[in-house]
Amino acid sequence: MPLINELDDFITKKDLFIPQLSVDCVIFGFHNQQLKVLLLKLKNLSVWALPGGYVRQNEGIDDAALRILEERTGLTAIYLEQFHVFGAAERPTKAFIREIMASHQTEIPEDLWVLQRYVSIGYYALVDFSKVNPMPDYLSEACKWFEVKQLPSLAFDHQEITQKALETLQLMLDYKLVGFNLLADTFTMNELQKLYETILGTVFRRNNFQRKMLNLGILERVEKLYTGAANKAPYLYRFREKKDKVG
């Protein structure tokens, strides 16, 4: 019976963390005109899960989320925002944790700390898809992007958490102009439009969308992009403000 060192190690670290509190991160990326979420495949189980973790005793909750994000994506300075706390008494965490433990053939005393009821703080992160290097953790065998509209079977209440994250993103898209964090440094107006259309699930007219975006006064026209396609070359734009933000 193989010993999973890292896991056994982790289980003994009870006192390092705030008990019964976890952080789950919905990491959004945009690629091929699709909004994607980064998920982990749990070892030996047929379900996927959001990257998550616990809050260290001397660590702010935002810092915990940033640490988790960096571990999975390799990125620092990520746009990050709390969106909801999931704290129903009957959250299905126990059953899943027990399954995970069992699948690792690890002995689980019934009073193990990770088997307690957990309250989870949901964060969503917006990242530049092309800069992410997905990395599984020791509980998972894969770390992959999934289209938001075609998620696999998710563990815990991660389906609900992802849904709520998407709703918050939709709501905040115009208010905080966060969409730019999902694009590369420079982008065409068409890319920006497709991003908005994908997130909001609506369609805009090219001319009116451009007028609206340019009137915001936050875009800077950079240069022309020669795509190699048989048509007029589009301009590239740059977002005027800094990208990183927490809270």
Add this chain to the structure above:
Amino acid sequence: MPLINELDDFITKKDLFIPQLSVDCVIFGFHNQQLKVLLLKLKNLSVWALPGGYVRQNEGIDDAALRILEERTGLTAIYLEQFHVFGAAERPTKAFIREIMASHQTEIPEDLWVLQRYVSIGYYALVDFSKVNPMPDYLSEACKWFEVKQLPSLAFDHQEITQKALETLQLMLDYKLVGFNLLADTFTMNELQKLYETILGTVFRRNNFQRKMLNLGILERVEKLYTGAANKAPYLYRFREKKDKVG
């Protein structure tokens, strides 16, 4: 040296609650054209605090907030919404809890559970001022309304929490039309306008404000209100939808 039974009692109840997690409620009311917040005066201390408490092991976090609200206001079916989690590593809770304990001449072991670092979930509640019966708890000697713009000195980071609650309320006012929860069942257009003006800190024109509100299609004109004033009697309106909501 007097024994404060309820407090001593409470201190032994460690296992009843989720550790290191608290709930703080910003209860908004509207009266005399002012937006008010319900605060508690801590016994023997010169500071006030938001109503708050801990989450029981078998209680959802929203239920905990509702319980706290009911204990302080006597109201059930309150409009309630999570708005932010305050979880910086350096939140000033320890120092204040120690002061509170000291002021009750209660012995405090250094490892007492309430002296740990706490992560607090912020909720805001919108109540009908006229229906509230403010009730202090055993740690406080008074429970009173304060104008949001003239708060007394607040304990913990409750100043920051209140500020964030107000910002969220301002943001959600149009989006979720929550303002109606702050008024009585029927109200005049002028009352509604003053409510909006107070919360948002802006001024509207009578005619345009009325046009906007009526176009929402959520107001029902009831009857005329004869105020006794020397002018045309205003209509009363009623909000078409139910008031209670959690989450």
Add this chain to the structure above:
DNA sequence: TTATTATTATCTCATTATGGGACAATAATA
């Protein structure tokens, strides 16, 4: 070289929403 094709950038006009002023109606009071 020149015509073709697929986009892009921009212009214009109709429609709708919003800002701002004006005026008649009316409940109590003088």
Add this chain to the structure above:
DNA sequence: TATTATTGTCCCATAATGAGATAATAATAA
């Protein structure tokens, strides 16, 4: 019966948005 303070409503100018049309242009085909 006139006065006063407010309310309900109407109207118009301006701004924002919806929707179609046209010229520009980078690659490709003829």
